[in-house]
Amino acid sequence: MSMFSILKHELIKTYFKWRTYIGFIAIAVLVPVVQTALKLEGGSVVKRMIRGLDQDFMLVGNFFNGYFVTQLIMNSLWVHVPFLISLVAGDQLAGEATGGTLRLLLIRPASRSKILFAKYITTLFYACTLVSFLALVSLGLGLALFGSGPLIVPSKTFTIIPASELIWRMSLAFGLASFCMWCVASLAFLFSSLVENAIGPIIGTMTVIIIFLIISSIPIDLFKDLRPYFFTSYLNVWQKALEDPIPWETIQSHLAIIGAHCIGFYSITWYIFVKKDILS
Amino acid sequence: MPPDIVLRTYNLGKRYKNRWAVKALSLEVQRGEVFGFLGPNGAGKSTTIRMLLSLVSPSDGHVELFGKELHSNRCAVLSRVGGLVERADFYQYLSARRNLEIISSLKGGLSRTAIERVLELVGLLQRADEKVKTYSHGMKQRLGIAQALLGEPELIILDEPTTGLDPQGIKEVRELIKGLSTERSMTTFLSSHLLSEIEQTATSMGIINMGELVIQGKVKELLDSGESTVKIVASPIMKAQELVRQQKFVKGLAVSNGVLEVNMPLGDVGTLNTLLVQAGIDVSSLVPRRSLEDYFLSITEGVTDIR
Numbered sequence: 125m126s127m128f129s130i131l132k133h134e135l136i137k138t139y140f141k142w143r144t145y146i147g148f149i150a151i152a153v154l155v156p157v158v159q160t161a162l163k164l165e166g167g168s169v170v171k172r173m174i175r176g177l178d179q180d181f182m183l184v185g186n187f188f189n190g191y192f193v194t195q196l197i198m199n200s201l202w203v204h205v206p207f208l209i210s211l212v213a214g215d216q217l218a219g220e221a222t223g224g225t226l227r228l229l230l231i232r233p234a235s236r237s238k239i240l241f242a243k244y245i246t247t248l249f250y251a252c253t254l255v256s257f258l259a260l261v262s263l264g265l266g267l268a269l270f271g272s273g274p275l276i277v278p279s280k281t282f283t284i285i286p287a288s289e290l291i292w293r294m295s296l297a298f299g300l301a302s303f304c305m306w307c308v309a310s311l312a313f314l315f316s317s318l319v320e321n322a323i324g325p326i327i328g329t330m331t332v333i334i335i336f337l338i339i340s341s342i343p344i345d346l347f348k349d350l351r352p353y354f355f356t357s358y359l360n361v362w363q364k365a366l367e368d369p370i371p372w373e374t375i376q377s378h379l380a381i382i383g384a385h386c387i388g389f390y391s392i393t394w395y396i397f398v399k400k401d402i403l404s
Numbered sequence: 405m406p407p408d409i410v411l412r413t414y415n416l417g418k419r420y421k422n423r424w425a426v427k428a429l430s431l432e433v434q435r436g437e438v439f440g441f442l443g444p445n446g447a448g449k450s451t452t453i454r455m456l457l458s459l460v461s462p463s464d465g466h467v468e469l470f471g472k473e474l475h476s477n478r479c480a481v482l483s484r485v486g487g488l489v490e491r492a493d494f495y496q497y498l499s500a501r502r503n504l505e506i507i508s509s510l511k512g513g514l515s516r517t518a519i520e521r522v523l524e525l526v527g528l529l530q531r532a533d534e535k536v537k538t539y540s541h542g543m544k545q546r547l548g549i550a551q552a553l554l555g556e557p558e559l560i561i562l563d564e565p566t567t568g569l570d571p572q573g574i575k576e577v578r579e580l581i582k583g584l585s586t587e588r589s590m591t592t593f594l595s596s597h598l599l600s601e602i603e604q605t606a607t608s609m610g611i612i613n614m615g616e617l618v619i620q621g622k623v624k625e626l627l628d629s630g631e632s633t634v635k636i637v638a639s640p641i642m643k644a645q646e647l648v649r650q651q652k653f654v655k656g657l658a659v660s661n662g663v664l665e666v667n668m669p670l671g672d673v674g675t676l677n678t679l680l681v682q683a684g685i686d687v688s689s690l691v692p693r694r695s696l697e698d699y700f701l702s703i704t705e706g707v708t709d710i711r
Contacts, residue, residue: 129509139504140498187630224493228551232510233483239510402459 134246147208155261190266191272197262206308213247213312214325219318221404236398251305259298283368297365304359307382310389319395355385416462425451440606441595447613449595457487466688486557492548496537522550542573561593624656636664641688645687671697
């Protein structure tokens with residue numbers, strides 16, 4: 125059984141489905157709306173951000189630019205994009221169970237592991253394409269509407285990254301964001317193996333993410349101690365690409381932890397799936 | 405295992421919590437035959453079929469296909485098997501052709517011609533490029549049979565393939581199954597809750613009830629063997645009763661609501677009818693019912709869809 129052929133047909137199944145395009149449509153609608161609103165507001169966000177700073181420093185350049193609005197939009201990677209990813213990732217196994225097509229696949233002479241792997245790769249590919257689409261729309265439209273310029277990054281201190289560095293840094297940020305979304309996709313994929321309806325995995329994934337984010341944001345010592353054990357604590361790794369200097373070691377350790385979560389989630393899914401009685 | 409046995413189960417069982425859905429099921433299917441697997445709804449037919457196709461793991465016993473144990477030779481043996489489990493479900497948003505291409509990829513990839521051959525066999529070639537969601541139930545069921553036939557398997561396992569079809573559709577499916585056996589020497593394992601369907605299609609049969617195999621054998625032998633109860637409406641009834649009682653082949657006689665109920669071998673029904681007519685008795689109804697049929701009706705009590 126050719127893995128490539130199975131993978132090709134999994135991609136066809138996913139990308140011929142209307143559900144797959146909900147995420148793309150949401151991004152195609154929301155990003156222009158947000159960017160138009162920012163344009164109409166006339167840069168008050170940046171003005172608020174650098175208030176006081178411009179009294180001590182002479183800030184020269186267009187800070188209200190395409191990179192800046194893209195950075196604002198990237199904050200949707202915490203909750204909104206994971207939701208859109210879980211729509212498709214959560215449907216990969218549960219949707220087939222609901223539709224009765226899982227038994228159509230699993231009575232064939234291809235191993236369950238192979239079928240599962242093809243589905244998982246398709247899920248990861250979808251996460252990548254969705255994040256790439258977000259990058260394309262937000263950067264493309266952002267640069268067209270607001271022009272280029274240096275990026276002002278608010279953190280503990282202000283970092284200003286020159287425009288010349290921003291193409292590769294933004295590419296790196298979106299690349300890291302894709303990897304983070306693999307973790308979300310893997311979790312939704314795991315939930316998808318547990319149930320036989322496509323809503324359950326979406327609710328399950330979002331519940332886990334929102335609970336982890338809430339607990340992480342509450343300044344209680346007990347919760348602070350728990351924070352390193354939540355995968356959501358590492359989903360901000362894309363922001364590291366916009367720090368100066370780039371903390372490569374932190375990025376590496378974050379990626380390793382996210383990667384370990386992906387492998388862990390997938391391994392549990394595999395164990396459940398190969399043992400599962402198909403009763404749908 | 406003799407080479408002509410393509411499917412054999414040994415003490416096959418499946419337990420869900422404390423309930424055995426299938427228990428100690430041992431059956432054999434020979435090459436080239438149409439094996440009817442008969443049982444009322446909830447008897448364990450679908451669970452058995454799911455175990456035969458490795459969708460469900462047995463709690464007890466095992467399955468052998470082509471002389472090889474299914475669990476440890478899953479891919480090798482399933483490459484020689486086609487199946488349809490319960491409803492024919494497909495990717496509704498894709499065409500029939502695309503659906504079959506997806507299935508074909510899991511069988512190692514089949515040519516376009518192979519896909520078109522099965523579509524033609526079930527009469528769907530003209531509409532192969534239409535989305536499955538536009539298909540009627542009957543067309544989906546035929547597509548279900550087409551996918552089972554992909555790659556020309558040696559054994560096809562069909563779970564109630566005529567469910568929901570109109571009489572013409574049922575006739576077509578039955579003829580198709582019989583043709584596969586006679587023209588292509590394909591072995592068919594066919595489940596149904598309709599005795600008439602098995603009688604018309606299968607060469608061998610097994611009856612399952614409450615998860616246990618009740619009987620197994622050749623259809624003709626099982627249906628024609630043993631005694632039957634013949635219900636006779638005749639006039640005058642007293643004269644008919646006397647005549648019937650005198651016959652040596654009659655094993656029992658009762659009268660209920662003006663109907664004679666005669667327990668006798670099925671082969672002597674014609675003789676009895678001749679004797680009654682020759683004696684000048686007006687026979688307005690003579691209905692033989694085989695003991696197996698009676699038995700099956702008794703276990704399917706409450707199931708009204710018996711044709």
